[in-house]
Amino acid sequence: MELEAVIGLEVHVQLGTRSKLFCACSAEFGGTPNSRICPICTGQPGVLPVLNREALRLAVLAGHALHCTIRTHTKFDRKNYFYPDLPKGYQISQFDQPIAYHGDLEFQMDDGTPRRAGITRAHLEEDAGKAVHPEGATISLVDLNRAGIPLIEIVGEPDLRSPAEAGAYLTALRRTLRYARVSECDMEKGSMRCDANVSIRTSGSERLGTKVEVKNMNSIRNVEHALAFEIERQKNLLLAGECIIQETRSFRDADGTTVRMRVKEQADDYRYFPDPDLPLFELDPSWIESIRRLLPESYRERRRRYEKDLALSDYDAEVLTEDREVSDWFEKVLAEGVAPKVAANWVQGEILAHLNATAAPIGTLRIGPRDLAELLSMVDAGELSQLAAKKVLKEMLSAGGRARDCAQSLDLLQMRDSSELNAIVDQVLREDPKTVADYQGGKKSAINGLIGKVMRASRGKGDPQVIKQLLAERLGG
């Protein structure tokens, strides 16, 4: 009996708005506990929610990016439950009319195999606060900075079959939403959170097995680890003739296992009902369409364009599209007229190496795409050798400044002025009559030694082609 895993992911993504979903408080991550709060997001008596339109726009944008149908009539519902981090005793969410539904996500496995998974729905909701239980203390603390931050919950179809597929799906989802500028999708900061539903069934069967929900995975790798453990655990139980219990389990980073949180004896009853404090929202189809038209090129489209139109290698196209900001930066270098292959080499070589070494985002670079383009145009014009250009770039990246200024201050500009080079050439010829004689005696390769000497004497600033030409003129023939 062949067993297969069936995996569906529920991903919460924080929308990149400046303020919270229903009040004007800052939606920034972190902050001193309870410093980003107001009567509304702390659920004081008498307050009312007012929808953040930017959050609505980003949710529609996310829906488009995931090829969803966008609802023209949408509403908010209350999900009622008691917990200290939930100030109102209910969460404002969307129950039966999610803003977006019926979409899909295409992704690629490591070996390049294409895959596709369905998106059931994506709905808008507010985040809860954070309950903290200090070690050893008999009290709990509540931080409401996060309460009311806008989220979309993206519910995926149970179309995934392995931890690797789940990882590739999440990577693609993150990249898609980052490209659309919907969210930072930073799992460590919690701006992207993932719960996984896993069940096991006989391969090819239509029926789903009993599902287990796994929580508390704070990286894509952890999701893969948790799923791998969970699939193994369930398969072993089934092979031993035991039943799977419907439960919620928590991933333990320390040993890569999952442990029981709670058993679901019956479905939770959240007593959803339409929030009477918010009106029904009617979205103008032309507004929805205008957002779709503004949807930026996806990373997949961009990657294809790099391969086809710019004739970049698979590898270059992949590396350069991984991060939207890097890719945009690269495109600005192109816009300055730099040849694609050259720009690709320098961006994915020198620039990315620098970013990796400093673990900094591209936005913090001390130079802009124009500066790199200027540097490369100097190489193109023969003013800098490749080697010198790398030195100049290093200086530019560490100290800032324009390419020409750096090249000058490092004294790396090639000697285009032949009078200076001529003087050096003459000197070398004077000091090495033996090699001159060799050359004139027919040993043409002797000229390379002379070129090397001139290069050294000019401390690398002479263009070898120019030097060769000057020498040839002097030596006649």
Place this chain on the structure above:
Amino acid sequence: MLDIAEDSLARIEDLDPGVHAFLHVDRDHVLAQARAIDSRVKSGDREGALLGVPVAIKDNLCIAGLPTTCASRILEGYRPTYDATVVERLRAAGALLIGKTNLDEYAMGASTENSAWFPTRNPHDLKRVAGGSSGGSAAAIASGMALCALGSDTGGSVRQPASFCGLTGLRPTYGLVSRYGLVAFASSLDQVGPLALNAEDTEILLSVIAGPDARDSTCRTRPLAEYRRDLPGLRGVRIGAPPQYESDAIDRPVRQAMARLRAALEEAGAEFVRVDLPLTDYAIPTYYLVVTSEASSNLARFDGVRYGPRSEGADLADLYRRTRGRGFGDEVKRRIMLGTFALSSGYYDAYYKKALQVRQMIAREFDAAFSKVDFILGPTAPTPAFNIGEKSSDPLQLYLCDVFTAPSSLAGIPGLSVPVGFTESRLPIGAQILGPPGSDFRILRLARDVERLLGIENRPAEVSRGA
């Protein structure tokens, strides 16, 4: 203004021990306001429709820094950090906020007997209730302790106490007045409403508090001025008299007062037209399903975690149980349980969803009626003020107080109670005028005509002291 403030405070000190209209009167806060208004006037600013007018505020409306308890132990000691929109607007108009008035806990009731502290007494007869849930606001005006007041009306909580206390009280069109800062009972029905001795004062108060508010998404966005156009006179006005508002269950003095009112209006040129509102019978069950459902969710935030007294427990669930068990009164608990049940999966369709459907049908029924008539007229309540304790043992009896006021609440239309007479024992009787959405100022115009036609003097009752 200092003298007005002192007078009001003296009158409260004198009379309130017998009436129990107020939950909190902060002498320093009142005098500070009076001084601020004085200096505002001295600086030449005499704007403000309510300059120096003592206004009482129902204790489910937030005033920054003053206690707001909703007459519930679970909010004992709670002081909001912000002003309700209506309070902000009263301040801007120069009003003197003299105190927070008693109510049925969380506005759940029709007699102000459900207050966690004490029932409010009717200034016309201290043995009787002032009505509810805005009973404190009504009694404050009827005893002359305030010139006007704000209440809130979910199913009749402004209109019925106005009727019991001989006042004019308006439930505005849903969304005409901001709910921001009104502690929610049933969000889709709650409306802040003005009470005063006469229609003119009521209108002034409405003009101050009404109008769009960006902080309340359910607020109407149409500018207030547009609601005040084309107010018709009495001649040719068509008034609907539904048979459902004329049952034998209505007290005889109330029926007699209604008959006199009708005769006077017909005399003045109004035309009475029969309209039928057969769904009236379904209004009470529908109303109680909707309000209890919403209340069960609205009251979830009172958990002792962030504000209000907390009863510690063995664990979290225990903390909630004890805090809410001790903090809420019986009626509130009853409604939370009813609402929780009505929203439960498996029952939602049969109760809450069905109630919403009936609610829409009721609204359409009113729509149809208003295609034939300008107003609908009937008694505000089946009886005048009843005795304290008379109905408190039977919640269902109290629920039936809302029989004429709940239907219009469900439909979101405006309704006003206007005094139309007294019983033999000098208890006030009120008539209810209903109009289509947005007809608030037209209703107030008709109420003025009614006052003029009936010649009823609207002044505070003679309160016997310290009863």
